[in-house]
Amino acid sequence: MRLRYPLTLTALALSLAAGLVIGDDDEHERDRQRGHSTMFRQADFSPAQDPTYRSECGGCHFAYPPGLLPARSWEALLDGLGDHFGDNAELSDAVTAQLRGYLTTQAADSAEASGRAPAVAASIPASETPLRFTATRYFQRKHHEIDPRTVHDNPQVGSLSACAACHTQADAGSFDEHQVRIPGMGRWED
Numbered sequence: 001m002r003l004r005y006p007l008t009l010t011a012l013a014l015s016l017a018a019g020l021v022i023g024d025d026d027e028h029e030r031d032r033q034r035g036h037s038t039m040f041r042q043a044d045f046s047p048a049q050d051p052t053y054r055s056e057c058g059g060c061h062f063a064y065p066p067g068l069l070p071a072r073s074w075e076a077l078l079d080g081l082g083d084h085f086g087d088n089a090e091l092s093d094a095v096t097a098q099l100r101g102y103l104t105t106q107a108a109d110s111a112e113a114s115g116r117a118p119a120v121a122a123s124i125p126a127s128e129t130p131l132r133f134t135a136t137r138y139f140q141r142k143h144h145e146i147d148p149r150t151v152h153d154n155p156q157v158g159s160l161s162a163c164a165a166c167h168t169q170a171d172a173g174s175f176d177e178h179q180v181r182i183p184g185m186g187r188w189e190d
């Protein structure tokens, strides 16, 4: 008799937990089916494949896909490599010109833009030239639920600019929230 009350509570907690788990599985199942019906899920952003870009701009940080920013932003970044977020990332004129060609033809507002890139371009007012994707409203809308302490106080992340620290398939251009693993925190569940 003395145990009845706690047992009832335990049963209630268990059934609630089961309900939540089932609900979550349903959602994942729907995502899987959606993925299968299109066979190959289109990348959110075409990954950066140009070898020069990858070696010159992917050494200090993740090689950001060109579709993250409009052409005018890439131009401004290339024009200011001498003081690049406090670092000197200067390159020869020839290499800079080559990167300019690559980045502007693949930019968010270019004819090559695919996946989420056109929506990113459309979300940036023409009067703005952001030097960071992380400074765009598009990015901030997707990341406002993240506790800043799990980023800045986390030596395995350090900054929201470190896309690949959390997005396990970032290098393939996939940023699906179900593939996020924040180091030290595990799977992202919202």
Ligand code: HEC
Pocket (backbone or CB within 6 Å): 056, 057, 058, 059, 060, 061, 064, 077, 078, 081, 084, 085, 087, 088, 089, 099, 131, 132, 133, 134, 135, 158, 159, 160, 161, 162
């Ligand atoms: C010497 C190291 C270094 C090199 C080389 C370098 N970067 Fe960076 N880059 C940085 C640093 C540092 C930041 C700021 C990162 C942070 O805030 O965590 C940054 C940030 C960026 C950002 C903003 C990311 C965001 O959305 O917050 C872009 C875009 C970028 N770099 C593009 C480039 C391009 C293009 C090249 C090649 C021409 C390049 N970087 C080469 C060091 C470098």
Ligand code: HEC
Pocket (backbone or CB within 6 Å): 044, 068, 116, 133, 134, 142, 143, 145, 146, 150, 151, 157, 159, 160, 161, 162, 163, 164, 165, 166, 167, 175, 176, 177, 178, 180, 182, 188, 190
């Ligand atoms: C600290 C970990 C972390 C970092 C660093 C990070 N993200 Fe995310 N990102 C997330 C989480 C968590 C979500 C899902 C948020 C949600 O659903 O509420 C997300 C969502 C997204 C989405 C939307 C995905 C979807 O399914 O709707 C995109 C696109 C994205 N991130 C791109 C980037 C890019 C590009 C960078 C680097 C400039 C970056 N993220 C850096 C954790 C991170």
